[in-house]
Structure formats: structure tokens, C-alpha cells
Amino acid sequence: MSELNKIALQILSNGKGILAADESTATMTKRLDSVKVHSDENNRLLFRQTLFSSLSMKECIGGVILYDETIRQKTSNGKTIPELINSSGSLTGIKVDTGAKTLAGSKEEKITEGLDGLRERLKEYYKLGARFTKWRGVYLISDKYPSKLSVSANAHALARYAALVQEAEMVPIIEPEVLMDGDHSAKVCYEKTSEVIKKCYEELQLNNVDLSGTILKPNMILPGENSKNKISNEEVAELTLECLKNNVPSEVPGIAFLSGGQTEIEATTNLNQINKKNNTKFIMSFSYGRALQQSALKFWSKDINDISGTQEVFDHRAKMCTLAAQGKWSENLENKK
Numbered sequence: 001m002s003e004l005n006k007i008a009l010q011i012l013s014n015g016k017g018i019l020a021a022d023e024s025t026a027t028m029t030k031r032l033d034s035v036k037v038h039s040d041e042n043n044r045l046l047f048r049q050t051l052f053s054s055l056s057m058k059e060c061i062g063g064v065i066l067y068d069e070t071i072r073q074k075t076s077n078g079k080t081i082p083e084l085i086n087s088s089g090s091l092t093g094i095k096v097d098t099g100a101k102t103l104a105g106s107k108e109e110k111i112t113e114g115l116d117g118l119r120e121r122l123k124e125y126y127k128l129g130a131r132f133t134k135w136r137g138v139y140l141i142s143d144k145y146p147s148k149l150s151v152s153a154n155a156h157a158l159a160r161y162a163a164l165v166q167e168a169e170m171v172p173i174i175e176p177e178v179l180m181d182g183d184h185s186a187k188v189c190y191e192k193t194s195e196v197i198k199k200c201y202e203e204l205q206l207n208n209v210d211l212s213g214t215i216l217k218p219n220m221i222l223p224g225e226n227s228k229n230k231i232s233n234e235e236v237a238e239l240t241l242e243c244l245k246n247n248v249p250s251e252v253p254g255i256a257f258l259s260g261g262q263t264e265i266e267a268t269t270n271l272n273q274i275n276k277k278n279n280t281k282f283i284m285s286f287s288y289g290r291a292l293q294q295s296a297l298k299f300w301s302k303d304i305n306d307i308s309g310t311q312e313v314f315d316h317r318a319k320m321c322t323l324a325a326q327g328k329w330s331e332n333l334e335n336k337k
């Protein structure tokens with residue numbers, strides 16, 4: 001077993017998943033504005049260190065993805081943030097792309113940037129304590145999108161990123177996110193996501209990436225958020241499993257879904273169904289941002305010094321996600337607080 005494979009398994013085994021706390025300063029400011037908390041360095045640190053020192057970190061969170069600002073911060077008792085994360089047995093990850101920019105040649109679409117200077121930045125992040133990384137490609141759905149150009153350019157960038165990350169002895173999370181925006185059906189999401197994932201693995205293989213030392217972070221197969229044709233959680237699970245079984249090579253050890261705008265309960269219910277029906281050899285877990293933090297953020301915003309109250313809210317959500325990652329979640333457990 002390679003070192004990278006061990007790291008990937010350590011992050012996702014036994015129902016553990018990933019806390020995606022890597023919002024850029026602009027995105028975090030939007031989140032804090034929405035609950036009327038001023039976005040400054042101290043408040044961003046306070047909220048995040050509150051989550052990272054929660055009890056559930058030990059049992060439920062195998063890895064935390066950070067943003068550049070956070071990996072360099074120290075907690076109020078002097079530990080660095082990576083030291084705090086490691087103290088509960090969890091691993092530190094870092095978002096290394098520099099954001100999705102307008103794709104020249106198809107201006108309504110995006111291409112993720114950040115390859116220039118990446119080799120040097122990765123060395124620094126490793127020294128700061130990172131052992132895994134994230135890069136997010138983003139794809140629109142409409143009758144003409146994603147274009148062949150977007151599918152191919154984003155897959156190429158993801159693969160070159162992954163090869164550099166493995167060279168730096170870290171596990172790359174490959175995140176091709178097909179967005180929920182639009183009124184398309186789940187069937188269309190299934191087709192477009194299949195095309196996107198297939199192309200990513202073509203490029204990853206071309207770049208000699210060791211797939212056993214990677215984690216895939218895909219979207220679930222869902223109808224667009226404005227679609228009138230809603231489907232059941234069982235159908236979401238079946239379509240998602242079918243898509244991944246057909247397009248992800250068997251060497252990949254684990255899949256950690258993004259929540260992508262689903263509510264906390266939707267993201268938990270769907271993950272639970274996926275695990276109940278999981279007929280693949282992949283671990284199916286979570287790498288949630290909003291679906292792990294939303295309630296905790298809302299609670300915290302009422303009194304930013306109520307650390308233990310905020311942690312209780314976060315611990316409950318993290319436990320529910322861990323149960324779902326094992327197909328053991330139920331509505332009864334959800335409501336038993």
C-alpha cells in the first residue's frame with residue numbers, strides 16, 4: 001500500500017469525512033454577512049477554531065480543508081491551526097487553486113487557475129503541515145454547456161494539479177463540480193456529470209497520476225434547483241451510484257461528495273441512501289462545506305463567545321454525516337438531540 005493510499009484511507013475510513021472550511025476570504029465574508037457578523041481575520045479564525053476544537057473532530061472528521069489565510073493562523077493558546085487539527089487525529093488539507101476565472105473562448109464558462117508557481121507553493125504548504133489538497137473545477141449545465149472546451153480544459157488543469165501534488169507527497173482531491181443551477185432534469189445531470197468525470201480520468205491517466213492516492217469529490221446526481229421534476233432520495237442514490245460505477249476507475253479508494261447547495265438534511269439523507277445502496281467498492285463519504293457549517297454558523301452568530309453551544313450544534317451535524325457515511329442515519333436519530 002502506498003503512503004498516499006494510506007493517507008486517503010485514513011481521511012475517509014470508519015464513516016469519517018472531510019470538513020471543507022476553505023472558503024476564500026470573499027466567500028467567507030458573504031457567509032458572515034448573511035448572519036450579520038463582521039468579517040475580519042479574528043472573527044474568521046474564531047469561528048473556524050471553534051469548529052476545529054469540537055469533540056466530533058476525533059470520530060467524525062478525518063480531514064479539514066483550509067484556505068491560505070487559515071493554515072498560517074495561530075489559535076488563542078499558541079498552537080498553529082494544523083497543530084490543532086492534528087491533535088484530534090485529523091489531517092490538514094489546503095485549497096491550492098486560485099479560483100475559477102472566465103474561460104477565454106467560451107465566456108459564460110469558467111476555467112480554474114493556479115498552476116503557475118504551484119510546485120513551490122506545495123512545498124511550503126507541506127512544511128506548514130498539509131498532507132492533502134483540493135482543486136475545484138466548475139461546470140455549468142444548459143443545452144450547450146458544459147462545452148467540450150470547458151470539459152477538456154478543466155480536466156487538463158485538474159490532472160496537472162494532481163500530478164504536482166503527488167510529486168509533493170500529498171493526496172490530491174479531484175473536484176469536478178457540475179453546478180445545481182438551472183432547471184435541467186436529473187437525467188441531464190447524470191449525462192453531463194458522466195462526461196465530465198470520464199474526461200477527468202482520461203487526463204489523470206495521461207499524467208501518470210497514481211489513482212490509489214487520490215480522492216474524488218463529485219456532485220451527487222440531482223435535478224437542477226429550478227427543475228419541476230424532483231426525484232426521491234432513493235433515485236438520487238441510484239443515479240449517483242450508477243454514474244460513479246461507470247466512470248470512476250476501481251483503483252480510486254474513496255469518494256467524498258460536496259453538498260453544493262443542498263440543505264443539511266438533504267445532503268445527509270442522500271448520502272445515507274447512497275451508502276445503503278452502495279454496490280461499489282468505493283468508500284462513499286462527505287466533504288461538505290455548507291452542509292456541515294450552516295446551523296453552527298447561525299447559532300454562533302447570535303453570540304460569538306458561546307463556544308461550547310456552537311460546538312454542540314456542529315457535533316450533532318458531524319455525527320449525522322458520519323452515520324450517513326455508513327448508511328446508519330435515520331430521522332429519529334436526527335431529531336434526538
Ligand code: 13P
Nearest residue numbers: 020258259260288289290
Ligand atoms: P459545499 O459542500 O458547500 O458545496 O462546499 C464544498 C466545497 O468544498 C466546494 O468546493
